[in-house]
C-alpha cells in the first residue's frame with residue numbers, strides 16, 4: 001500500500017523482536033514468486049536471492065529410498081524472509097513497532113484501517129469471534145518444528161521410522177533445506193505414538209534428544225535444534241485448521257493465518273498470506289469504498305483459500321491415516337504420498353519425472369500380471385489397462401461400467417434396449433459391465449420399468465444379452481441383484497425420481513416402518529417369514545443368473561434399498577436380533593449373502609455395493625462404520641466391495657467433488673485388506689490411473705461418462721497411444737483412423753502448430 005501511495009501512514013505492530021521467529025524455513029513456489037514480483041519487484045528479487053532450490057522428493061521407507069524429480073521447490077529461512085520484508089517496509093517509510101503486545105484494539109481506534117494478521121491464534125479474531133465466526137479444527141497428529149545442520153539439499157525428504165513400540169509406533173519427518181547450512185526438520189506422529197514414546201511426559205530438551213535417537217540414521221551426527229524456547233512445555237503442537245465465516249468487520253480485516261490456515265504438509269500458508277496481502281492492497285486502491293474492497297478481497301481470496309484448504313485437508317488426512325498405508329509396497333507408498341493432496345495426478349507425475357513414473361507403472365503391471373517385463377525401453381501399459389482377477393473371472397482391464405437403471409423393462413423383462421445398451425458398452429472396451437439393479441421380485445422393483453430376474457422370460461432375455469457379450473466381446477458381465485424395500489413403487493428415473501406412482505402403487509416392506517420421505521408410503525415392518533421369502537427369491541435369482549451365464553454377481557446393499565435400509569440406523573429401528581448394533585443390523589444382509597454364496601458357483605466372484613456414508617454425521621452410517629461393514633463382508637468371503645455412498649436419507653448433505661467417494665474406497669481397501677471398486681465423479685483417465693496406482697481401489701466404475709460415451713475406454717486407449725485394446729473386428733478401420741488422429745493431435749500439441 002505504501003508503494004501504491006507513499007502518503008499512507010502505515011504502522012506494523014509486532015510483539016517479537018525483529019530477529020525472533022518461531023519455525024525454520026518455508027517453501028514457496030515459482031508461481032508465488034511471480035506474484036510477488038508483480039507486486040514489488042525489489043523485495044521479490046531479494047527473496048529470490050535468499051532461495052535454496054531443489055527438484056527432488058526422496059522418501060525413506062522400510063529400508064528403501066524412492067526418489068523422484070521435477071517437483072521444483074524453493075525454500076527460504078523464515079527469519080530471512082521476515083527481515084527482507086521488514087527492511088523493505090522500513091525503506092519505504094513504514095513504521096515498525098517491535099516488542100509491542102496488542103492486548104485490544106482500543107489504542108488503534110483512530111486508524112482508518114486495521115489489518116489483523118496476528119497469526120493462527122489471532123487475538124483480534126477471538127475478541128471479535130461473534131462477527132468473524134471462526135471454525136477451528138484441531139487436527140489429530142502431533143508435530144514439532146525443528147532445524148538441523150544436516151544437509152537435505154538434494155531433495156525434499158520424508159523419513160518414516162518404525163520405533164517398534166506397539167501398533168502406533170511410526171514417526172516421520174518432513175525435512176528440507178532453506179539455507180546453505182540449515183534445514184527444517186518437522187517431526188510428526190500420531191497421538192498414540194506420541195504417548196507410547198513418552199513425549200507427553202518429556203521436556204523440550206528430552207523430546208529433541210529422543211528425536212535425535214530415532215532419526216540418527218538420517219542426521220549424520222548433527223543435532224536437532226529448536227527456536228521455540230519461548231513456548232512453554234514440550235513445543236509439540238497440533239495443527240489448527242482455521243476457517244472464518246467472515247473476514248471483515250467495520251474497518252478491521254483478517255489476513256493470513258488469522259483468516260485461514262493451510263496445513264504445513266502442503267507448504268502453502270505463507271503463499272496464501274502473501275497473496276492475500278497483495279490482493280487486499282490492490283482492492284483497497286481500485287475499489288471505491290473500503291466495504292467494497294473488503295467484499296472483493298473476500299470473494300477473490302476465499303475461493304483460492306478453499307481450493308488450497310481442500311488439498312491441504314487431503315494431505316493432512318493422509319498423514320493422520322498414514323498407518324493404514326504401511327502395508328503398501330514402497331513404490332505404491334511413495335506414489336500415494338506424492339498424490340496425497342489429489343492436486344498431482346498421474347500425468348503430472350509423468351511430466352515431472354517420466355523415468356520414475358514408468359518405473360512405477362512397470363511395478364504395477366508386474367504385480368498385476370505376475371510377469372517381469374523385459375529390461376530395456378519402457379513397455380509398461382497405463383495402470384488402467386492392466387488385468388485383474390477375482391476367483392476365476394479374468395478382467396482385461398480395470399474399467400467398470402457402473403450399474404445404471406434404464407427403466408426400459410417390460411414386466412421385469414429386459415428388452416432390445418438393454419441388449420443394445422449393454423452390448424454397446426461391452427464393445428466399448430470396459431473390462432466389466434454391470435447391469436442395472438435387477439430385482440428379485442415384482443414388488444422388489446424400484447419402478448415399473450426396472451428389470452427383474454424372477455421369471456423364465458427374464459432369464460431368457462438376460463441370457464441373450466450375456467451370450468452376445470461373451471460371443472462378440474472380451475468384456476465380462478455382472479448382474480446387480482437388488483430389492484427396493486422402502487424405496488420401491490416409484491416413478492421412472494426421468495419422471496419424478498423417488499416419488500410414488502400416480503396409480504398402481506404396490507405395498508412396500510422394509511426393516512422398520514420408516515418412509516423414504518413424507519410423500520412416500522410407509523413400508524410394512526418385515527416379519528421373519530418375509531425375510532425367509534426374500535432370501536429364497538435371491539437364491540432363485542442367483543440360480544437364474546448362473547444359467548444366464550453371468551460372470552459375477554453384485555449384491556446391492558447401498559442407496560437406501562432393502563438391504564441398505566437394514567444396515568443404516570436411520571431406517572432400521574428394529575428391536576429384534578435384526579436391529580440395534582451394527583452387527584445386528586448386518587445380520588440379515590450377511591445371512592442373505594451366505595445363502596446366495598452357497599447357490600453361486602465357487603469359481604465366480606461376488607461383489608457387494610455399499611453406501612459408505614449416509615452423509616448425516618454420526619446419526620447414520622459413517623466411513624468408520626463402512627470399514628466395519630467391509631470387515632464383516634470380508635469375513636464371509638465377499639470378493640470385492642463396490643464403494644458407493646449416500647442416497648439413504650433425504651437429510652443427507654453430501655460433500656461432492658472430483659472423485660468424492662474414492663477416499664472411502666481407499667480407507668476400506670487399506671484398512672480391511674479387501675479389493676474395492678471406487679465410483680463417483682471419476683471422469684478422466686488420469687483419475688483412473690492415479691486411483692489404481694496409489695492403491696485407492698482395484699477397479700474403477702464410471703457411470704455417467706459411459707452414458708455419454710459407450711466407447712470411453714477405447715477412446716482413452718487411443719489418446720494414450722495404447723494399442724492393445726481390443727476393438728470389434730468390423731470397427732478396425734475406425735480404430736486406425738482414431739489412432740492416426742490422436743497421434744496427430746499429440747504432435748500438433750507438442751509443436752504448437754495447427755494442422756489443416
Ligand SMILES: Cc1cc2nc3c(=O)[nH]c(=O)nc-3n(C[C@H](O)[C@H](O)[C@H](O)COP(=O)(O)OP(=O)(O)OC[C@H]3O[C@@H](n4cnc5c(N)ncnc54)[C@H](O)[C@@H]3O)c2cc1C
Nearest residue numbers: 015026027101102118119256257264267268269270271273
Ligand atoms: C510446522 C509448520 C511449517 C510450515 N511450513 C510452511 C512452508 O513450508 N511454506 C509455507 O508457505 N507456509 C508454511 N507454514 C505456514 C506459515 O508459517 C504460515 O501460514 C504463515 O506464517 C502465516 O503468516 P501470518 O503472517 O499470517 O502469521 P504468522 O507468521 O504467525 O505471523 C503473525 C505475527 O503476529 C504476531 N502477533 C501475534 N499476536 C500478536 C499480538 N497479540 N501482539 C503483537 N503481535 C502479535 C506474531 O508474533 C507473528 O509475528 C508452516 C507452518 C507450520 C506450523
Ligand SMILES: Cc1cc2nc3c(=O)[nH]c(=O)nc-3n(C[C@H](O)[C@H](O)[C@H](O)COP(=O)(O)O)c2cc1C
Nearest residue numbers: 402403404405436437679680681682702703704705
Ligand atoms: C441413470 C443412472 C442410473 C443408476 N442406476 C443405478 C443402479 O441401478 N444401481 C446402482 O447401484 N447405482 C446406480 N446408479 C449410480 C451409479 O452406478 C454411480 O454410482 C453414480 O452415478 C456415480 O458415478 P458417476 O459419477 O460415474 O456417474 C445410477 C446412476 C445413474 C446416472
